[in-house]
Amino acid sequence: MLIKKNINLEDIRAFALIAQHGSFTAVSELLLCSRSHLSKQLNKLEASLGVKLITRTTRTQKLTEQGKLFFEQVSQGLLTIDNAISHVVESSSSISGILNINCVGGIIGEEVITKLINDFTRGC
Known part of the structure; x- marks a missing residue:
């Protein structure tokens, strides 16, 4: 070839x-x-x-x-190239994967961090 x-x-x-x-x-x-x-x-x-x-x-x-x-x-x-480009661009515009959070328990973990995580996931 x-x-x-x-x-x-x-x-x-x-x-x-x-x-x-x-x-x-x-x-x-x-x-x-x-x-x-x-x-x-x-x-x-x-x-x-x-x-x-x-x-x-x-x-x-x-x-x-x-x-x-x-x-x-x-x-x-x-x-095929255009479809591949679209797929890559679309997949890069959304967040995916595991989010590990380490914080103290009690009011900070239950009230502050939980609210932030919920707000974050609604925005995705």
Whole structure:
């Protein structure tokens, strides 16, 4: 398996969006970047892969056979990456685990610490 070191994930994402939307203009508006920036990303990706992914004219763009195959494969991969990112971010925003507290008994433990723990757990 040959792995190209200079392939950028953002270039792959840009390609996938262009293939999905069928328009450089729509994707440039979505990503808040210029069409020329997207074109450069696509050119860089195609050069890195050594294949033409999209045939472009001044009015249209069409996926090549390699582009269709690549789009099918990277779409699944990008979805997996996005799901993994979401899962990690969501799991890091909630507190979990064991909380060990050592305090004196009596009024401090029963009144003060218990109230603080209850308030804390309601906030989670």
